[in-house]
Amino acid sequence: xxxxxxxxxxxxxxxxxxxxxxxxxxxxxxxxxxxxxxxxxxxxxxxxxxxxxxxxxxxxxxxxxxxxxxxxxxxxxxxxxxxxxxxxxxxxxxxxxxxxxxxxxxxxxxxxxxxxxxxxxxxxxxxxxxxxxxxxxxxxxxxxxxxxxxxxxxxxxxxxxxxxxxxxxxxxxxxxxxxxxxxxxxxxxxxxxxxxxxxxxxxxxxxxxxxxxxxxxxxxxxxxxxxxxxxxxxxxxxxxxxxxxxxxxxxxxxxxxxxxxxxxxxxxxxxxxxxxxxxxxxxxxxxxxxxxxxxxxxxxxxxxxxxxxxxxxxxxxxxxxxxxxxxxxxxxxxxxxxxxxxxxxxxxxxxxxxxxxxxxxxxxxxxxxxxxxxxxxxxxxxxxxxxxxxxxxxxxxxxxxxxxxxxxxxxxxxxxxxxxxxxxxxxxxxxxxxxxxxxxxx
Numbered sequence: 385x386x387x388x389x390x391x392x393x394x395x396x397x398x399x400x401x402x403x404x405x406x407x408x409x410x411x412x413x414x415x416x417x418x419x420x421x422x423x424x425x426x427x428x429x430x431x432x433x434x435x436x437x438x439x440x441x442x443x444x445x446x447x448x449x450x451x452x453x454x455x456x457x458x459x460x461x462x463x464x465x466x467x468x469x470x471x472x473x474x475x476x477x478x479x480x481x482x483x484x485x486x487x488x489x490x491x492x493x494x495x496x497x498x499x500x501x502x503x504x505x506x507x508x509x510x511x512x513x514x515x516x517x518x519x520x521x522x523x524x525x526x527x528x529x530x531x532x533x534x535x536x537x538x539x540x541x542x543x544x545x546x547x548x549x550x551x552x553x554x555x556x557x558x559x560x561x562x563x564x565x566x567x568x569x570x571x572x573x574x575x576x577x578x579x580x581x582x583x584x585x586x587x588x589x590x591x592x593x594x595x596x597x598x599x600x601x602x603x604x605x606x607x608x609x610x611x612x613x614x615x616x617x618x619x620x621x622x623x624x625x626x627x628x629x630x631x632x633x634x635x636x637x638x639x640x641x642x643x644x645x646x647x648x649x650x651x652x653x654x655x656x657x658x659x660x661x662x663x664x665x666x667x668x669x670x671x672x673x674x675x676x677x678x679x680x681x682x683x684x685x686x687x688x689x690x691x692x693x694x695x696x697x698x699x700x701x702x703x704x705x706x707x708x709x710x711x712x713x714x715x716x717x718x719x720x721x722x723x724x725x726x727x728x729x730x731x732x733x734x735x736x737x738x739x740x741x742x743x744x745x746x747x748x749x750x751x752x753x754x755x756x757x758x759x760x761x762x763x764x765x766x767x768x769x770x771x772x773x774x775x776x777x778x779x780x781x782x783x784x785x786x787x788x789x790x791x792x793x794x795x796x797x798x799x800x801x802x803x804x805x806x807x808x809x810x811x812x813x814x815x816x817x818x819x820x821x822x823x824x825x826x
Contacts, residue, residue, distance in 0.1 A: 414433070415452065416431045416442070416452065416454070416470075417449055418444065418470055418472070426451065427476065428444075428473040429444040429470055429471070429472055430470070430471040431444060431469075431470055432469055432470075432471060432726050434730060435458050440455075467728070467730060469713075471726075477722075479709075482709065482716065506825050507822060508618070508823050509823040510823070511821050512550055512819075512820045513819070514547065514550055515547055516545065520612055520613060521610065523540040523585075523607070523609055523610075524538040524585050525539055525582075525585050526577060526586035526588075526592065527575065527590065527592070527601075527602050528591035531589075532766070532770070532773065533769050533770030533789075534767060534769040535604055536605065536768075537559070537601075537605055537606070538605075539606075540581055541581065543555070543562070544557065544606055551819055552763070553607075553815045554608065555816075556604050556605065557605050558604060559603050559604060559605050562605065569596065570601050571600055572595075574593070575594050577592050598796075600799060603798065607764065607765060607816075608762065610760060610761070614641045615758065615760075616756070616757060616759070617825070617826045618709075618710060619707055619709050619710070620821070620823055621708075622818060622820075623704070625699075625702065625704070626659055626668070626816060628661050628663070628810075629808045629809035629813070630662050631660075631661065631662065631768045632814060633659075633767065633769065634816045635657065635764055635765075636761070637654060637657075637761075638653070638708070638760065638762065639654075639760065639762065644749075645746055645757075649676045649677055649684040650680075652675065652676065652754035653677070654675055654708060655673060655674050657672075657717075657719070658671070658673070659699065660773075661700075661808075667780070669696060671693065671694050671699060673693075678738065692725040692726075694719050694722060694724055703817075705721075710755070712750065712751070712752060713728060714729075715727045715752075729751060731751065733746060734754070734755075761823075763818060763821075765815065768798055770789040770790075776788050787801075
């Protein structure tokens with residue numbers, strides 16, 4: 385038994401995307417087609433679609449009808465909507481285009497025209513790091529800990545933040561390797577960021593001044609830079625080599641310039657890349673990407689837009705290119721032109737996707753709110769922390785995690801085990817090394 389119950393056709397720049405829902409043996413089958421005759425240079429097609437607020441994807445295969453994907457792993461009734469767009473790659477694996485999202489009801493018949501894909505146009509910022517341009521980047525100088533109980537102090541010291549041969553280095557080192565500090569200083573010293581480094585950029589959690597005691601001063605100095613240029617819609621591209629070393633936490637991410645919807649996570653966060661430096665397939669061999677958004681600390685729904693991870697054994701030995709593409713309909717992240725994450729909210733935006741109740745804190749914005757405002761880029765290497773990113777009880781290869789997140793003195797416990805983790809930080813292999821950063825507008 386086969387009954388067609390829906391058919392639509394989407395036109396843009398000569399590419400025809402068609403879809404239908406059939407009933408075959410009492411099961412709904414969703415079928416999507418991109419006819420090959422209209423796109424002769426296509427090498428790969430991925431359909432991204434949403435049914436009942438659940439985001440799914442399917443890799444198309446080339447058939448006599450064109451690029452096609454079909455699945456019976458859908459639950460449909462006569463009141464359902466299907467939102468769909470296509471991600472199209474050329475024969476060399478490079479992204480060719482991404483269609484805007486179109487939402488169709490099962491009862492809808494006939495052709496639906498979607499807007500033309502928005503093209504990426506002008507380069508509005510690029511840095512090849514021949515020098516560290518202070519008009520483009522500012523260093524974080526603070527013991528704040530990122531709100532995650534991280535163990536490093538971020539400095540503007542050239543041992544932690546510097547350029548060399550056209551690369552930016554963000555390099556963590558043991559605090560005691562600086563001749564101004566020693567073991568006794570960690571336990572009893574007084575760290576004043578303004579006196580030591582000429583400025584303090586974040587005073588939260590005693591970020592500007594702190595005295596050693598039962599909990600020691602930060603045992604690691606590291607680097608974090610924030611871009612002065614910002615972007616709203618377009619692409620961000622970062623070519624980088626990741627660090628390797630136990631308990632390192634490199635990140636390429638974006639936060640809002642003005643936080644127009646309120647403090648974190650109400651105004652959103654875009655995590656283009658995060659990883660862990662420990663050896664193994666779940667750590668230094670894995671990179672992840674997701675969005676953070678929500679109405680409060682207790683109600684933030686990063687997991688809904690955590691759709692991807694990529695695995696490789698050479699993130700730390702070779703350079704790779706991370707890219708975030710941001711339109712009025714969706715945010716996509718890629719590494720080396722391979723799609724990692726897709727975030728495409730329904731018509732009601734992230735408020736609808738999160739199934740929130742009560743006042744819509746993003747009602748004054750667009751469908752993409754809170755991701756409809758200027759964001760700037762952050763590059764950093766954090767170390768450790770107590771927020772669960774390095775979870776208690778996890779197996780970290782042959783290494784036992786030397787602190788527990790709930791223990792009263794995690795920095796001290798971490799530092800007491802430095803003979804096990806510090807030898808894994810091999811010079812500049814422990815640094816996040818950035819070749820270039822580029823912003824393009826829509």
